[in-house]
Amino acid sequence: MNTMTAIWKTEPKQGFEIKDAQIPKIKDDEVLIKVKATSICGTDLHIYNWDAWSASRIGKNLPYIFGHEVSGEVVEVGKDAKGVSIGDHVSAETHIACNYCYQCRTGNSHICENVEILGVDRNGTFAEYLSLPARNAWVNDKSIPHHIATAQEPLGNAVHTVFNGEIAAKTVAIFGMGPIGVCGVRLCKLAGAEKVIAVDMNETRLKFAKDFGADVIINGSAEGVDVRKEIMDATNGAGADVFLEMAGSPGAMQDGLATLRPGGRASILGVFSKPFEIDVTNDIVFKGIQLNGVNGRKMFDSWYKSKSFLPKMNLEKLVTHKFKLTEIEKGFDVLLNHDGMKVVLEP
Numbered sequence: 001m002n003t004m005t006a007i008w009k010t011e012p013k014q015g016f017e018i019k020d021a022q023i024p025k026i027k028d029d030e031v032l033i034k035v036k037a038t039s040i041c042g043t044d045l046h047i048y049n050w051d052a053w054s055a056s057r058i059g060k061n062l063p064y065i066f067g068h069e070v071s072g073e074v075v076e077v078g079k080d081a082k083g084v085s086i087g088d089h090v091s092a093e094t095h096i097a098c099n100y101c102y103q104c105r106t107g108n109s110h111i112c113e114n115v116e117i118l119g120v121d122r123n124g125t126f127a128e129y130l131s132l133p134a135r136n137a138w139v140n141d142k143s144i145p146h147h148i149a150t151a152q153e154p155l156g157n158a159v160h161t162v163f164n165g166e167i168a169a170k171t172v173a174i175f176g177m178g179p180i181g182v183c184g185v186r187l188c189k190l191a192g193a194e195k196v197i198a199v200d201m202n203e204t205r206l207k208f209a210k211d212f213g214a215d216v217i218i219n220g221s222a223e224g225v226d227v228r229k230e231i232m233d234a235t236n237g238a239g240a241d242v243f244l245e246m247a248g249s250p251g252a253m254q255d256g257l258a259t260l261r262p263g264g265r266a267s268i269l270g271v272f273s274k275p276f277e278i279d280v281t282n283d284i285v286f287k288g289i290q291l292n293g294v295n296g297r298k299m300f301d302s303w304y305k306s307k308s309f310l311p312k313m314n315l316e317k318l319v320t321h322k323f324k325l326t327e328i329e330k331g332f333d334v335l336l337n338h339d340g341m342k343v344v345l346e347p
């Protein structure tokens with residue numbers, strides 16, 4: 001038996017195909033992982049829907065296996081693979097860096113110019129087995145259930161964004177209460193933020209934000225709600241010290257910058273579908289703010305921090321749905337209808 005069940009993207013259009021694949025043959029520096037849990041990320045929804053980004057980035061890779069959030073068990077180790085043993089429970093850092101470009105050689109491999117992303121540029125985790133360079137395997141404590149360990153990847157995104165600057169004693173406005181935003185809320189509270197303001201358009205997601213520790217929740221789609229006024233009121237007219245954009249929405253970006261106090265910090269993780277206007281003069285230059293883009297996780301600083309926060313994150317609550325891998329269509333339905341947070345699939 002050299003074959004496995006896998007979820008393929010075969011055609012440049014919406015959807016996927018479930019069919020057998022060869023179990024990957026590992027290279028000398030790789031490990032073979034038996035997938036125990038894999039979860040659906042926003043990126044997978046883009047690929048499922050086959051939007052403009054997917055077409056331009058992935059079109060040339062078809063057919064291939066997608067998915068990138070994972071927890072599994074190492075079943076084979078290449079002869080040059082270091083730091084990982086057979087039987088280890090591992091998750092995957094999905095950015096496979098080249099280790100020789102300028103960024104990689106100056107401690108910034110998360111923005112490697114030759115990056116290969118798991119489930120985007122090479123076969124991913126929606127399968128029974130997966131090959132991965134050993135240096136990208138993150139060994140988990142065996143006490144962590146696989147359905148929780150797979151959610152560490154988005155937690156890592158939240159860690160990278162929240163800790164891009166000072167957070168203790170700050171007022172923080174976070175836009176976008178998907179799994180990353182909700183993790184962001186909790187991290188800010190655990191790290192000693194004075195007040196966390198959560199903004200979204202969806203009431204269910206805002207309930208999660210409240211459960212995860214948000215002091216103020218603002219529903220931007222509610223009748224008569226002025227997001228900017230609510231944030232200014234919640235900060236005694238000063239504006240927030242820190243603005244975290246996790247929605248990928250032009251409106252969120254504009255509101256967040258407009259309500260950031262002079263000298264504040266804006267960290268942007270959201271991915272926007274197209275360019276849009278912002279008031280650079282008034283909201284960035286004259287306010288003297290610090291603005292930074294956040295990509296992926298800092299390798300492997302974000303992972304060590306995630307490991308430390310994981311026991312206090314209550315990720316169990318974020319995993320709203322579990323399906324068999326072959327029932328993946330149900331998972332996409334849940335997320336496209338905004339009925340769930342994290343959907344975990346088990347082969």
Ligand SMILES: [Zn+2]
Pocket residue numbers: 041042043068069153154
């Ligand atoms: Zn992801």
Ligand SMILES: [Zn+2]
Pocket residue numbers: 097098099100101102103104109112113114115
């Ligand atoms: Zn590189």
